[in-house]
Amino acid sequence: MxxxxxxxxxxxxxxxxxxxxxxxxxxxxxxxxxxxxxxxxxxxxxxxxxxxxxxxxxxxxxxLQNKALPLAVRTAQKANLNAPVFLVTGTLSLTYGVREAIDAFLKIHETIPGSQLHLCGKVPDKKSNQFIAETISSHLYVTLTGGSDGVPTRPYNLPLPKPTLVWFFIPTIRPSTNASQQKFGSTCRIGCR
Structure with missing residues (x-):
């Protein structure tokens, strides 16, 4: 697959x-x-x-489209969220839509003043870095972890235990007689060491 x-x-x-x-x-x-x-x-x-x-x-x-459903938006509005926190991760570049993400958040922030936006990732180019820096300096509720050098990692010197059981989850599409599984099903594989 x-x-x-x-x-x-x-x-x-x-x-x-x-x-x-x-x-x-x-x-x-x-x-x-x-x-x-x-x-x-x-x-x-x-x-x-x-x-x-x-x-x-x-x-x-x-x-398998990754799209927001209007019902989810309506449910979030009914939940009366006082201070939602939004997270954008990955490559933070103007070509990948970071401007659109920030603009959408700023519109949300007008409606929900306690909301926050956290950007986390690598900013690969100067234009994107400048845009994000200007946004952060003028909007204190927008923060950045990472930047041109990427997200810093912490070394872990602790020995990690070896897993004795490994789970694999493989999503599949298959016909089913169960109405709730009519469109989507799943297969689970278990492997032991």
Whole structure:
């Protein structure tokens, strides 16, 4: 199974921090690797409907969109949240939507003044770093952990115990007679060492 969360070829071609002359080569290499390996992949899970147009997936795909449901928004409004805390993690770049995330939070903050936004991740470019720095300096309820050097890690010198039981959870789509599992099911595998 191959989980396609992004159009990797286009991300490398248009959003990658690689030097300009390497972008088309790296993008072509990724698409070639995907195309060559496709016959050996039994099923593709796609994060967006638009990925069904990828030339190598054929008809062996399922779209599992990561979208907010309007019901969840209405439920949050009814909960009367006094001071919700929002977290944005990952690569904090203007090309990946950090501006839109901050703008959306600022609109929420107008309605819920006690709300806070925590940004946590690596800021890979100067424009994004400048935008985030200006946002933090003018909005005390927005904080950043990380930055141009990424998120600092703490070394742990304690010995970690070896696990004796390992759980694997593999989501699957399968037909079922149970109405609640009609669309989604799951398979659990247990392995012991």
């Amino acid at each position: 191959y989980d396609i969360q992004e159009n990797y070829q286009l991300n490398i071609k248009y959003l990658s921090p690689l030097p300009t002359f390497l972008k088309p080569l790296a993008a072509a290499w990724v698409r070639l690797s995907e195309t060559i390996s496709a016959p050996f992949i039994s099923h593709f899970t796609l994060a967006e409907n638009s990925y069904t147009a990828l030339p190598f997936i054929g008809t062996r795909w399922t779209v």
